[in-house]
Amino acid sequence: MGLFQQKQPAKKSTDDQIADNEQHFFDEYFREELRNHGRWYFEKVIAENGKLFKKELDATIERVDGELKTYLTEQVNVMVEQIGADLKGHVTSKIEQQVTEHSKAMQEAQDAALNEMNKSVESLREQHKTLTDSLTSSVAEQEQRTKSSIDEYNARMEAMKEAQDTALASINESTQALKQQQQELTERLEKNVTEQQNSLVGAFEGNMAQIVEQYLLEALGDQYDVKAQLPAIMKQMEDNKQAIVDDMKL
Amino acid sequence: MSDSAAKTHDQYVLPPSVVSRLDVSRLLSELERVDNELTSEQIRHKDEDGYQPSVPTLSGQLSDFLSANDLTLDNDHQRSDIISQVRQLKDTVPVVHMTFATQADHESLSTLVSWFRETAHPQTVVAVGLQPGLVAGVYMRTPNKVHDFSMRARLKGSRGALVGQLEGLRGGQ
Incomplete structure (x- = not known):
């Protein structure tokens, strides 16, 4: 701008002016400014292009990703369906084969079991028959034995009754003897009791005398002082005067 | 007094207040005590001419005993004799x-x-x-x-x- 606002000192020729302008255009400062401007513009263009490129690249990637996902899903679905169909067919055939084998084995086992059961039933019939015969004979034998046991029991009861009568008679005799002994014992006991009573009463009387004596000793103790007893003592001493005097004069 | 001094233990008369052998022992103890006191008094006043020690107060039993036997305790020889006789009396009384x-x-x-x-x-x-x-x-x-x-x-x-x-x-x- 400064360039264009400068006052024209004098009118120059167009060539001079062009030469001046060229010179001016090509001085160092101007070239540096141009370079800076060019650098800025280049960076701006690059940044804008980069943004656009990135935007387009993101959109492209997103689209590609969506398409790829769709494609892969379709492919996987197809493959899964195919594998499922193959597996189903294989498993079905295997199961059918095994079911056939199992049915055959079960039929064989069923037949064998049926045979065994038939044999068992036959055997049981035979055993039942044998047991019936045996039971019949056993019941007859048991009846015989019971009858003989009842006879034996009756005989024993008779013998027991006789023994009981004998024992009863013996007990009666013993009771009679015991009664007699009891009477004798009672008489003897009464006699002993009487003797014991007399002995105890005798001892009691002897002890009673001691008790009365002790009672008198307790009751009369400390009742009389020596002064009160003095006349009696003097009298007794007078009564025994000779013996006392003789002893003291020895 | 000379007659009484000649008395022996078997001639002593015991007053009614002397009843037991213990009483006789008490008489002997009191006689010995009185004798000791009088002898001490005499020794203490031996330089004083004509000094007569006063007999201390006696118990009733000893007074009765002395009066019953007509005895005095003025002479130390008599006292010794009485003590000796009472000692024998104590051992011989029935x-x-x-x-x-x-x-x-x-x-x-x-x-x-x-x-x-x-x-x-x-x-x-x-x-x-x-x-x-x-x-x-x-x-x-x-x-x-x-x-x-x-x-x-x-x-x-x-x-x-x-x-x-x-x-x-x-x-x-």
């Missing part, structure tokens, strides 16, 4: 042991001792004992004999009669 059911009073003992001194021996003393089991009376022991005048002895003697009466009572029932 002793009668009397056991009572209750505590005997001094008056009764004096009466009893007087009876012994008049009847048996003039120097008789008694040794008194106590046994409540006797009930009443006296259990007396002279040198060689025992005289049981107690109620217990009488009851013991009458036990046969008591048993007989109880038997009679039983027979009556």
